[in-house]
Amino acid sequence: MLSFTEYVISAVLQIVVLSLIPFIWWLITARKKEGFLALVGIKKPVVSDGKKWLITMAAVYVVLFVVGQLAILLRGSIENESDFIGMGAAAIPSIIVCAVFQTALSEEIFFRGFLLKRLTAKFGFFRANIIQAVLFGAAHLIILLQWDISLVAGIVIVVYPMLSATVLSYVNEKLSGGSIIPSWIIHGCLNLLEYLILAF
Numbered sequence: 001m002l003s004f005t006e007y008v009i010s011a012v013l014q015i016v017v018l019s020l021i022p023f024i025w026w027l028i029t030a031r032k033k034e035g036f037l038a039l040v041g042i043k044k045p046v047v048s049d050g051k052k053w054l055i056t057m058a059a060v061y062v063v064l065f066v067v068g069q070l071a072i073l074l075r076g077s078i079e080n081e082s083d084f085i086g087m088g089a090a091a092i093p094s095i096i097v098c099a100v101f102q103t104a105l106s107e108e109i110f111f112r113g114f115l116l117k118r119l120t121a122k123f124g125f126f127r128a129n130i131i132q133a134v135l136f137g138a139a140h141l142i143i144l145l146q147w148d149i150s151l152v153a154g155i156v157i158v159v160y161p162m163l164s165a166t167v168l169s170y171v172n173e174k175l176s177g178g179s180i181i182p183s184w185i186i187h188g189c190l191n192l193l194e195y196l197i198l199a200f
Helices: 004-030 050-075 088-123 124-137 142-146 151-175 181-199
Strands: none
Touching: 004 088, 050 151, 050 181, 088 124, 088 151, 088 181, 124 151, 151 181
């Protein structure tokens, strides 16, 4: 397992790398129109009914968590799938950095913040959502290169992220005024709980 400092450095690097293309795009095309954070959806969610919105966020989290656990059962265990297996409470600071910032924030900035918004402007939300979900699922194919896994496991590793990406995009664009904060929170909490389960 990496040290906490190494996880922080890795998280910062991943956020920078996945923000680089959006930042260059912003510099060239949108710098005079809006700020970079607004371009990628890092802004306060706009909601009409706060209570209903919170209930919806909780329901989305529970459904994605349950489906994620079913996906894990379908794919089976993967040897060395996490640095945190059996690490207990000592891993909690590193788990938070990895789950909330390295994976959730960087992926939300690039896929739901930058890519979805650019694709929506060109193709409309429905097609854009499908395209970014497919690309998000395909990005998880990297896992297939790390482990010798079955075809079923490979399909699950791609399909579950696609499903999650589709739902999280809807939450951001249709329920939260284009903010990626809700999907970041949900994505981060899903990762956090999964890593904690592995650690304990």
